[in-house]
Amino acid sequence: MKSNVMKMVDRRDGKLAMAHFYVAFIALAIGGLAGLLQTLVRSGKFVLPAGIGYYQILTVHGVVLGLVLTTFFIMGFQLAAVSKTAGTLTKRQRTIAWIGFWLMTIGTLMAATMILLNKASVLYTFYAPLQAHALYYIGLTLVIVGSWFDGAAIVIAYIAWRKANPGQPSPLLTFMSLVNTLLWIVATIGVAATVLLQLLPWSLGLVDRVDVLVSRTLFWYFGHPLVYFWLLPAYMAWYVVIPKVIGGKIFSDSLARMSFILFLLFSIPVGFHHQLTEPGIDPAWKFLQVILTFLVVIPSLMTAFSLFATFESYGRSKGAKGLFGWLKVLPWNDARFTVPFIGMLSFIPAGAGGMVNASHQLNQVIHNTIWVTGHFHLTLATAVILTFFGITYWLVPHLTGRTLTKAMNKLAIIQAVFWATGMTFMSGAMHAAGLLGAPRRSSFSEYGGAAQAAEWIPYQVAQAIGGSILFIGIILMVYIFINLAFFAPKGEEEFPVGEAADEAEKTPMVFENWKLWLGITVILILFAYTIPFIDMIENAPIGSKGYKLW
Amino acid sequence: MHIHKYEKIWLIFGLTTLLVFLSVLGVSAFYLGNQPPSCLATINPEKVDTTKPFNKPGLKKVEGKDWDYELVFVASAFNYNPGEIEVPKGAKVKVIATTKDVIHGFEVAGTNINMMLEPGFISEFETTFDKAGEFLIVCNEYCGAGHHMMTSKIKVVEA
Missing domain, CATH: 2.60.40.420 (Cupredoxins -  blue copper proteins)
Incomplete structure (x- = not known):
C-alpha cells in the first residue's frame, strides 16, 4: 500500500479539488475585504460609502468565510486526500462530487445575491424572528445539500476501498476524511431541519409564525460540530502530513484514529453551551451538555501529545540534545511546516479561551461580547486557516503540476508572520475589550457618551490596526494561490503522507466499526437532547411573526 | 493498542485536572446556586x-x-x-x-x-x-x- 510515495492525484480528481479551491480563495478575498471594512468602521474613523450597511458586510464576512471558504476548502482537500490514499475516484464518485460542487456554487451565488440586495442582513446565524428573503435560505440549503453530495462521494469511495481490501484498516487520511464527513452529515441534519421545516415555509408566507427557541436549538445542534468540521481537516494535516514534511513518523496510527472517533462522539451533543444564558432551557440539561463539551479535552490532549512527540522523536533522531534541543533542528524555513506550526501555537491560548466560553458560569462574563469573536479568530481564523494555507502550498502545485518555488516559500512564511502579527493585535484587543463588556456584532457606537463605552474605543482602534495587517496577509495569500494555480514553474510537488512509527503494530479493526460509533453518537445525542427538546415543544409560547429590521 | 507511558501520565494528569475543574463548576451550580439565567416562564x-x-x-x-x-x-x-x-x-x-x-x-x-x-x-x-x-x-x-x-x-x- 505504501509503495508509490510520489503517486500523483489523478488529473481529473485534481480538477475537481481545484474547482473547490477557486471558490474558496475568491471567498477569502471577498470575506477578508469585508472583515477589513468592519474593523475600520468600528474604529469610529471610517464610514461605509454608498449606503452599504455595517450588518450587510458583517453578513458577507460570516457567510463567505465561515460557511463558503471552509466548506469548499475542506471538501476539496478531503476529496484529494481520498483520491491520493484510497485510489482515484470512479467516474460515478467523481460525477456525484461535481454535482455537489455545482449545487454549492449555485447556492452560494443565490445567498450572496440576496445579501448584496440587502434582503438578508441577518448574519450567518440567521436567528429568527429576523426574517430574510426565502432565496437566502434556499441558497444556504443548496450549499448544505451540495456538501452532502461531496460527502457521499467520500463515503462511497471508502466503502469501495474496504470491499476491495477486506480485513484491512483503511488508509489513515481516508479514514479521517470519512470521520469528518460523517460528523458533518449528522450535524447538518439540525440546520437543514430548521431551515426546511421552519424558516423556509415561514419566509414564503406558508406559515405565519415560527418557534424561536426550537430554531435556535436546532441551529446550535449544528453550530458546535461545525467548528470541529473546520478543525478536523487541520488535524489531518497535523497528524499525517506534517510528520512527513519534517521527515519524521506519525507517533501512532491507532491513537490518531481513536482521537478522531472521540471528536465524532463528543462534538455534537453539546450545543447548549452556546445557549447557556437563554431562557426556556433547564439549567441541569445545560450542565450535562457542558460536561459533554469538556470531554473533547481528551482527544485534544492526545493530539497535542502526538504532535510534540513526533517533533521531539524526529529531533532526537537527528542527534538533538537537551530538553528542548530538538526544536532547533525542525525545518523552520519550510513553509509547509512553519505556517501550520504557528497555527498550532495559536491553538494553545485559543483552547484556554474556549474553556472559559463553555464553562457553566464563566460564560456569563463574556457571552456575546467581542471576546467570543477574538476566540474564534484564534481557532478558525488562525489555527485552522494557517493550516489550510500550509496545505495549499503543496496541494495546489501538486494538483496543477507545478512546484512551490523558493521565492514563494519565503513569501508564504512572510505571509504567516503578517497573519500572526495582525491577529495578535486584533484578537488580543478583542479579548481585552470583551472582558470590559464590549459587545460583538455591533457597529461603532458611543452608547450615548457612556464612560464605559469610551474605554472600549482604543481597543477598537487596535483591532483596526490588526485588521489592516491581516488584510495585507490576505493579499499575499491570494497572490501565492494565483501563482501556484497558474504561473509557478511546471514540476512535481509531493503530496506528503506520513507513515506510522508503530507500523509493526496492527491497527485494531474496531475503529472501522461504524455501526458501533454512529450508534454511540446517536445515543449520546438522544440522551442530551430528547427530554429538553420535548420540554421546549410542550411548553412553547406562541410563535413569532417575521421582522425585517435592517 | 499500545499507549506510551508518557502519554498515559499526560492523559491521567489531564483527566484529573478536568475532573477537578468540572467538580468546581458542578458544586458552584448545584450547591452554591450559581446557575446561568434559565427562567422557564413564558409570555405572549x-x-x-x-x-x-x-x-x-x-x-x-x-x-x-x-x-x-x-x-x-x-x-x-x-x-x-x-x-x-x-x-x-x-x-x-x-x-x-x-x-x-x-x-x-x-x-x-x-x-x-x-x-x-x-x-x-x-x-x-x-x-x-x-x-x-x-x-x-x-x-x-x-x-x-x-x-x-x-x-x-x-x-x-x-x-
Missing part, C-alpha cells in the same frame, strides 16, 4: 405591555421575597424601557426582562448580568449591586439596523 410577546409585571417597567420594592427589589425591563427594537434607572447600593435585586419583537441581548457592562431575551420567554437574574456608579446596558445580540444604538443605564446610588 404581542401582549407584553398589558402583562404583569411588564405593564409597569422600572424598579419596584417587594416584601416577603428573597430579594428586596424587582427591576423590570421591556426590550424592543431599538430601545429598553426604562431608558435609565436608579438602584440603591447594596440592594438585592431580581432583574426581570423580556422582548416584544426579535431576540435582544441584556448585558450590564462591568457586571455578571448577561442574558438573552427571546420572544415568548421571560429572563430573570438575581444580583446585588454592591458598587456605586453608572452601569451601561447594551444589546449584545444582533437585532437590526439600530442594534448598536440600543442602550439603557443603571445608576447605583448610595442608599
Whole structure:
C-alpha cells in the first residue's frame, strides 16, 4: 500500500479539488475585504460609502468565510486526500462530487445575491424572528445539500476501498476524511431541519409564525460540530502530513484514529453551551451538555501529545540534545511546516479561551461580547486557516503540476508572520475589550457618551490596526494561490503522507466499526437532547411573526 | 493498542485536572446556586405591555421575597424601557426582562448580568449591586439596523 510515495492525484480528481479551491480563495478575498471594512468602521474613523450597511458586510464576512471558504476548502482537500490514499475516484464518485460542487456554487451565488440586495442582513446565524428573503435560505440549503453530495462521494469511495481490501484498516487520511464527513452529515441534519421545516415555509408566507427557541436549538445542534468540521481537516494535516514534511513518523496510527472517533462522539451533543444564558432551557440539561463539551479535552490532549512527540522523536533522531534541543533542528524555513506550526501555537491560548466560553458560569462574563469573536479568530481564523494555507502550498502545485518555488516559500512564511502579527493585535484587543463588556456584532457606537463605552474605543482602534495587517496577509495569500494555480514553474510537488512509527503494530479493526460509533453518537445525542427538546415543544409560547429590521 | 507511558501520565494528569475543574463548576451550580439565567416562564410577546409585571417597567420594592427589589425591563427594537434607572447600593435585586419583537441581548457592562431575551420567554437574574456608579446596558445580540444604538443605564446610588 505504501509503495508509490510520489503517486500523483489523478488529473481529473485534481480538477475537481481545484474547482473547490477557486471558490474558496475568491471567498477569502471577498470575506477578508469585508472583515477589513468592519474593523475600520468600528474604529469610529471610517464610514461605509454608498449606503452599504455595517450588518450587510458583517453578513458577507460570516457567510463567505465561515460557511463558503471552509466548506469548499475542506471538501476539496478531503476529496484529494481520498483520491491520493484510497485510489482515484470512479467516474460515478467523481460525477456525484461535481454535482455537489455545482449545487454549492449555485447556492452560494443565490445567498450572496440576496445579501448584496440587502434582503438578508441577518448574519450567518440567521436567528429568527429576523426574517430574510426565502432565496437566502434556499441558497444556504443548496450549499448544505451540495456538501452532502461531496460527502457521499467520500463515503462511497471508502466503502469501495474496504470491499476491495477486506480485513484491512483503511488508509489513515481516508479514514479521517470519512470521520469528518460523517460528523458533518449528522450535524447538518439540525440546520437543514430548521431551515426546511421552519424558516423556509415561514419566509414564503406558508406559515405565519415560527418557534424561536426550537430554531435556535436546532441551529446550535449544528453550530458546535461545525467548528470541529473546520478543525478536523487541520488535524489531518497535523497528524499525517506534517510528520512527513519534517521527515519524521506519525507517533501512532491507532491513537490518531481513536482521537478522531472521540471528536465524532463528543462534538455534537453539546450545543447548549452556546445557549447557556437563554431562557426556556433547564439549567441541569445545560450542565450535562457542558460536561459533554469538556470531554473533547481528551482527544485534544492526545493530539497535542502526538504532535510534540513526533517533533521531539524526529529531533532526537537527528542527534538533538537537551530538553528542548530538538526544536532547533525542525525545518523552520519550510513553509509547509512553519505556517501550520504557528497555527498550532495559536491553538494553545485559543483552547484556554474556549474553556472559559463553555464553562457553566464563566460564560456569563463574556457571552456575546467581542471576546467570543477574538476566540474564534484564534481557532478558525488562525489555527485552522494557517493550516489550510500550509496545505495549499503543496496541494495546489501538486494538483496543477507545478512546484512551490523558493521565492514563494519565503513569501508564504512572510505571509504567516503578517497573519500572526495582525491577529495578535486584533484578537488580543478583542479579548481585552470583551472582558470590559464590549459587545460583538455591533457597529461603532458611543452608547450615548457612556464612560464605559469610551474605554472600549482604543481597543477598537487596535483591532483596526490588526485588521489592516491581516488584510495585507490576505493579499499575499491570494497572490501565492494565483501563482501556484497558474504561473509557478511546471514540476512535481509531493503530496506528503506520513507513515506510522508503530507500523509493526496492527491497527485494531474496531475503529472501522461504524455501526458501533454512529450508534454511540446517536445515543449520546438522544440522551442530551430528547427530554429538553420535548420540554421546549410542550411548553412553547406562541410563535413569532417575521421582522425585517435592517 | 499500545499507549506510551508518557502519554498515559499526560492523559491521567489531564483527566484529573478536568475532573477537578468540572467538580468546581458542578458544586458552584448545584450547591452554591450559581446557575446561568434559565427562567422557564413564558409570555405572549404581542401582549407584553398589558402583562404583569411588564405593564409597569422600572424598579419596584417587594416584601416577603428573597430579594428586596424587582427591576423590570421591556426590550424592543431599538430601545429598553426604562431608558435609565436608579438602584440603591447594596440592594438585592431580581432583574426581570423580556422582548416584544426579535431576540435582544441584556448585558450590564462591568457586571455578571448577561442574558438573552427571546420572544415568548421571560429572563430573570438575581444580583446585588454592591458598587456605586453608572452601569451601561447594551444589546449584545444582533437585532437590526439600530442594534448598536440600543442602550439603557443603571445608576447605583448610595442608599
